[in-house]
Amino acid sequence: MNRNLYDLLGLVAAVCFIMALKGLSSPKSARRGNIIGAVGATIGTVLVFWAPGSSHKHLVLILAAIAFGVLVGVPAARRIQMTQMPQLVALFNGVGGGAAALVATVEYLKLGNEATTGEILATVFTVIVGCISFSGSIITFMKLQELMTTRPVVFPGGRFVIAATLAGVLGTAGWVINSGGTSPLLIMGALALAFGVLFVLPVGGADVPIVISLLNAFTGLTVAASGYVLQATLLIVAGTLVGASGTILTRLMAAAMGRSLFGTLFGAFTAKPQESTGAAEARPVKSGSADDVAILLNYAQRVVIVPGFGLAVAQAQHTVRELADLLTSKGIDVAYGIHPVAGRMPGHMNVLLAEANVPYEQLVEMEEVNPTFPQTDVVLVVGANDVVNPAAKTTPGCPIYGMPILDVAQAGNVIFLKRSMRPGFAGIENELLYDAKTTLLFGDAKETLTKVVSSLKAL
Amino acid sequence: MSNGLALLSIFVLSVFVGFEVVAKVSTTLHTPLMSGANAIHGIILVGAIAVANNASSNLQLILAIVAVVLATINMVGGFVVTDRMLEMFKGKKKEVK
Numbered sequence: 378m379n380r381n382l383y384d385l386l387g388l389v390a391a392v393c394f395i396m397a398l399k400g401l402s403s404p405k406s407a408r409r410g411n412i413i414g415a416v417g418a419t420i421g422t423v424l425v426f427w428a429p430g431s432s433h434k435h436l437v438l439i440l441a442a443i444a445f446g447v448l449v450g451v452p453a454a455r456r457i458q459m460t461q462m463p464q465l466v467a468l469f470n471g472v473g474g475g476a477a478a479l480v481a482t483v484e485y486l487k488l489g490n491e492a493t494t495g496e497i498l499a500t501v502f503t504v505i506v507g508c509i510s511f512s513g514s515i516i517t518f519m520k521l522q523e524l525m526t527t528r529p530v531v532f533p534g535g536r537f538v539i540a541a542t543l544a545g546v547l548g549t550a551g552w553v554i555n556s557g558g559t560s561p562l563l564i565m566g567a568l569a570l571a572f573g574v575l576f577v578l579p580v581g582g583a584d585v586p587i588v589i590s591l592l593n594a595f596t597g598l599t600v601a602a603s604g605y606v607l608q609a610t611l612l613i614v615a616g617t618l619v620g621a622s623g624t625i626l627t628r629l630m631a632a633a634m635g636r637s638l639f640g641t642l643f644g645a646f647t648a649k650p651q652e653s654t655g656a657a658e659a660r661p662v663k664s665g666s667a668d669d670v671a672i673l674l675n676y677a678q679r680v681v682i683v684p685g686f687g688l689a690v691a692q693a694q695h696t697v698r699e700l701a702d703l704l705t706s707k708g709i710d711v712a713y714g715i716h717p718v719a720g721r722m723p724g725h726m727n728v729l730l731a732e733a734n735v736p737y738e739q740l741v742e743m744e745e746v747n748p749t750f751p752q753t754d755v756v757l758v759v760g761a762n763d764v765v766n767p768a769a770k771t772t773p774g775c776p777i778y779g780m781p782i783l784d785v786a787q788a789g790n791v792i793f794l795k796r797s798m799r800p801g802f803a804g805i806e807n808e809l810l811y812d813a814k815t816t817l818l819f820g821d822a823k824e825t826l827t828k829v830v831s832s833l834k835a836l
Numbered sequence: 837m838s839n840g841l842a843l844l845s846i847f848v849l850s851v852f853v854g855f856e857v858v859a860k861v862s863t864t865l866h867t868p869l870m871s872g873a874n875a876i877h878g879i880i881l882v883g884a885i886a887v888a889n890n891a892s893s894n895l896q897l898i899l900a901i902v903a904v905v906l907a908t909i910n911m912v913g914g915f916v917v918t919d920r921m922l923e924m925f926k927g928k929k930k931e932v933k
Contacts, residue, residue: 394876395853401872401918402861408922411872415915416877422911425882431889439888442901443881446908453909454916459924465917466871469878473910477880483887483896495840521923570906576888590866593874601850601882605843607883614850615879616925623873633863642862678876731924742863 378427384610385590386424391614393417398622421611459729461688462722464521467589471514471594477599478507478566484606485562497557499602501550504562505569507599510592512573517585517592520577521721527585542572586721587631587638599615619826633717637779662798665816667828670792673816674829675836677754677790679710681746683783684730686720687760687796693820694733697759700830701739713739714746714756714783716764743783750787758785759794760822766807791815794822797820871918878911 389490394417400410422443424434449512450469455466455775485595488496519525532538557632580588597619604612622787631638674680682697703710719726730740741749750756769780785791791814798810861869885908888900 390879394879395857397872397876398854398857398869401869402858402865404862404865407865407872409838410921411868411875411915411918411922413855414872414876415919416846418915419882420912421879422885425885425889428886428889430884433889435891435901438897439885440902442888442904443908446905447912449902449905450909450911450913451916454913457917459921461866462871462917462921465913466867466874469910469917470874472906473874473877475913476903476907476910477867477877479899479906480880480883480887483891483900483903486896486899487887487890489894509887550905556891575885590870593870593877597873597877600877601847603880605847607886608839609883609886610843610846612879612883614847615876617847617850618854618857619873619877621851623854623859625855626861626870626873628871629858629861629863633866658904664888689929704882721861722870725867727864728867728921743845749865801913 378424378429380429383424383427383429385610386420390417390421390424393420394615394618398618417615422616435723460686460720461522461731462728463586463589463725464518467514467517467521468590469512470593471511471518474507474510474514474592474596474599476507477603478511478519479594480505480601481507481599481606482562482566484603486559490557494554495607495793497554499605500562501553501565503549503599503602503606504566504822505546506595506602508566508569509576510595510599512570512594513577513588514573515587516574517580520580520585526583532749535575536578539572539575542568542575542751546572546712586718587627589722590623590627590630594620594627597621597623618693630718630723633723642816645654662810662817663813663815665818667815667818667825668832670818670829671832671836673755673790673792674704674709674757675707676832677704677709679712679725679749679753680704680755680757681712681714681741681750681753681785681787681788683714683756683758683761683765684719684726685714685716685759687762688822689720689726689729689760691760691824693759693823693826694729694735696823696826696830698733698735700826700833701735703830703833711739712741712749714743714747714785715740716743716761716783717781719761719764743781747784750784753788755790755792756785756788757792757794759826760796762795762807763805766805767809768805768807771808777805785809786812786814789814793817794825795819796821857878868918868921871905871914872920875911875914878914881907881911883907 383746397410397414400406453505481500552561597616601616602611703713765785768775769777770781884903891897
């Protein structure tokens with residue numbers, strides 16, 4: 378293909394990516410934005426087969442590899458439960474980072490001694506950050522999938538191990554830059570993989586979304602750096618866009634969660650081993666029956682439902698909606714109080730409730746719902762915990778301290794629907810559970826809600 | 837302008853565009869936006885195909901083919917899962933009307 382035409386079509390693909398991100402920033406155009414992005418990616422991918430001066434001797438193999446990737450990726454994306462979507466995004470991000478590290482490695486091997494300093498620097502950057510993104514994303518995946526503990530993993534002297542690993546990565550990077558060769562690059566990659574693991578291990582469950590977003594931005598930058606090695610403008614534009622927008626998004630997310638980005642990032646260096654608090658055992662709680670809850674709800678004038686991740690796990694969105702409709706038909710004012718990070722990621726709960734066709738106007742964001750709690754008779758907390766935990770205000774030093782919460786304690790009655798007394802994702806005890814105005818309703822959220830609905834109908 | 841400098845200019849300008857396009861996104865869209873951006877960096881597939889095409893040893897070819905598989909999963913899976921999320925937002929809007 379003619380070089381100019383090739384570059385021009387590459388520019389079209391790059392513009393598609395800009396329009397995709399722009400579209401994704403607004404609810405009206407979000408879906409179209411995503412499709413524009415897919416079109417840009419398709420143009421770029423088809424185009425590369427006609428790159429000037431490229432051979433086609435491995436064409437069949439490459440096409441087979443793409444087909445295989447599609448066969449793995451598409452069913453995974455289609456079948457995943459919406460509740461498990463954050464970890465799938467983490468996994469996709471990780472494999473992208475791994476791919477970038479491999480691409481840079483191959484190009485480095487091919488260039489051998491002909492590589493310029495700029496190319497070597499970009500390769501070193503891509504391999505280090507790509508490997509961190511890969512192994513770090515695998516750990517976030519395992520945390521979210523609960524294949525391992527969601528609590529921060531901190532071991533004595535951990536920060537020295539992490540610092541030493543980082544020093545090792547930088548030292549081998551200097552070795553690669555100075556003397557080149559394959560083995561230093563491989564050692565550097567291995568150390569970077571180890572660093573990725575160590576970097577994410579001390580991050581607590583509640584901060585994991587921020588880390589996913591950050592690693593996403595990292596992968597973007599590695600793609601940009603490998604674009605520099607390959608002299609591919611499209612990769613530079615796309616990678617940098619993701620790197621820059623991902624950085625902003627990470628900051629916005631951290632702000633929404635009231636977390637300091639710095640604290641999250643360098644948690645690895647500052648985290649101390651946590652002492653297990655034994656205060657939780659054998660304290661009295663008030664547990665009620667579905668009938669009690671139905672009566673409370675029946676005589677309420679205003680009810681706020683606070684949905685959390687437990688609701689999604691129990692697939693109780695539809696039952697919650699049924700209950701809300703029933704209450705509305707009795708003339709009770711019903712609203713959903715949505716915490717920005719309810720679920721596992723900012724906006725996750727909105728996705729889940731949208732799936733259950735909950736009317737949009739009943740979803741009230743935290744800032745608007747908080748002042749209404751003193752006038753609210755009953756708050757129904759369905760499978761949420763950390764987002765209503767007053768420890769975020771009262772206990773300096775606890776992992777969620779400083780996170781804005783839904784002030785449900787201001788309401789007349791609080792009903793918690795919980796599977797057990799197990800603490801929330803962040804692993805912190807919730808004092809509100811022991812409060813006099815709190816009633817606990819144990820069991821699977823969907824089953825208990827169904828019971829509440831039927832007793833409410835009988836009233 | 838040297839080639840390296842041209843690439844650097846593209847990089848710097850892209851940083852500003854990237855900052856600008858997402859500056860005012862609501863929390864509702866954080867998850868889909870992250871997922872969409874995640875799919876976009878799957879464009880590393882282009883790089884993977886390019887190095888696979890020009891691989892000069894079996895080792896290079898094997899590594900490049902692995903990269904093609906990983907990048908495809910990232911790109912295709914990313915766009916599909918983002919579309920699934922956004923599909924629900926669309927259904928919600930119909931309900932409002």
